[in-house]
Amino acid sequence: MATQISLDDTFAALADPTRRAILARLLDGEASVAELAQPFALTVRAISKHVGVLEQAGLVTRSRSAQKHLSRIELKPLRDIDRWLDGYRKLWEGRFDRMEDLLRRDADKPE
Amino acid sequence: MATQISLDDTFAALADPTRRAILARLLDGEASVAELAQPFALTVRAISKHVGVLEQAGLVTRSRSAQKHLSRIELKPLRDIDRWLDGYRKLWEGRFDRMEDLLRRDADKPE
């Protein structure tokens, strides 16, 4: 089984704009570290570390083709976040006053 | 205007299980710091700091009623994450082989 990824790691990995940009780039297809580094004013090593963080968080897998290690986006952790959001989504999808009701539900309870 | 919140801050705030638990608790209604601290083996001060982080990230607003400062969940940053996910959601909602096509689209380009 693919070692369980925590929401902690996923959220932490996504909390960096460089890493989110790398993920977005990977929507266009697999890429090597050098290719991923190209748009940034950072060393290739720094980008390599960012990819490592994404890999740790399960958001990226790598396959080496010759010297190039191709990175590829993995969707499962994103789906996990999506499912986590489900618990809150109903609050903004309902009518606004119903949302207010939910939020205040306990506040008026006699305890 | 309510000072613009960055995805960086939102993701970072959500990368901590204590803070996610606090948010979940706030689904049941507003609560004071002391109330929020009750389920945790942490000092009230530590929880107060966590609430501060959530507040910084726009996930919580506070209103003081007497000494009690009531925290309330705010949904906008969560909706922002939901919208950010939109860019990826189509990949796991489509048929799997179409997703594969998208991912490999560039890999086979003659360049």
Add this chain to the structure above:
DNA sequence: TAGTTCTGGAACTAGTTGGTTCTATAAAGC
């Protein structure tokens, strides 16, 4: 007024993060 309750500020600590540089290794190209 005095005491209690609720919270935030300040100062500190240990551990983590995001970046650097320099070095090593593995595969391709000549």
Add this chain to the structure above:
DNA sequence: GCTTTATAGAACCAACTAGTTCCAGAACTA
């Protein structure tokens, strides 16, 4: 075989984080 290219390991640094303890202030309670 030597050189180049692509990447990761190691060591380092400055900044930030999550926690603590101690103290101060604001507002209820008696």
